Amino acid sequence: MHPLVEGVLSGDRRSLARAISVVDNKEPDSYSILSQVFYKTGKAKTVGFTGAGGAGKSSLIESLVPEFKKLGHRVAVLAVDPTSPITGGAILGDRIRMRSTMDDQSVFMRSIASRGATGGISRSVRNIIRILDAAGFTLIIVESVGAGQLEVQISAVVDVTAVVFSPQTGDNIQAIKAGLTEVGDLYIINKGDLEGSSTLFNSITDFVGDTPRKPTVMKASAKKGDGIKELAEHIEKLLLIKGENYRDREKRMLKLELKDIILAMLEDKVSSTLMKDNECQEYIEKIAKKEMDPYIAAKGLAAKLLM
DSSP states (O other), X not given: OOHHHHHHHHTOHHHHHHHHHHHHTTXXXXXXHHHHHHTTOSOOEEEEXXXXXXXXXXXXXXXXXXXXXXXXXXXXXXXXXXXXXXXXXXXXXXXXXXXXXXXXXXXXXXXXXXXXXXXXXXXXXXXXXXXXXXXXXXXXXXXXXXXXXXXXXXXXXXXXXXXXXXTTOTTHHHHHHTTGGGTOSEEEEXXXXXXXXXXXXXXXXXXXXXXXXXXXXXXXXXXXXXXXXXXXXXXXXXXXXXXXXXXXXXXXXXXHHHHHHHHHHHHHHHHHHHHHOHHHHHHHHXXXXXXXXXXXXXXXXXXXXXX
């Protein structure tokens, strides 16, 4: 067994942090770690929090963590932060905002960079969830980067998706029209004590109330603590309901993951071929001289790759 996997399974936090870094950075040992960890997973429950920047996702999660602990969970938080244009790593904004969570030694928190991934979710999120699962965390919270209308992919990697809104954010209704009605199991009006929260609550209820899933809309205030206990208990209830159809949902999620892995492998192969293949360079010369159009060239190269 890989030494890092042994450390993860024994509860060593340093090994856990290092294993996540290896997988997130796609280092040579990543596939060995994931292969060994995979067979130790399947017990953790996952909740994803999504929504536009400024909705208060970090504050809401921070206030929910103690309530989830009271419900008997061992909690881990995975925050997908924007990517630094200089280092390519996470900007770590969420780790700064969730100070009490960071200081709680019973809770594991990690920020990872979105790396420009579509939907605010990097490709490594699924695998990091598996590592945390194998480490014994029973509830894994995923906060997606505040990308507004592009955040719908989070529902493909978690059991329950919570969409967070704030009465201070002016484009909430546009965001919910653009696709978030299709992914949310729960819609939360954070900062529910502020003016305009009731109007927003009613508007969102009207938008999602007639959908086949009939998701719940709730108000809470992370700052004042209002509605936080009730929110945690409702999320726990949703997790139990989702657990009844776990196998069917797991198969759908695995199908999406398998598709992502295959496409990533094909993308790597195509990129490598385009960089090294002499025939590709010949096609480019012909296209530049108007001796061949790009579509004919692409068909030729695609046929070669799929042989």
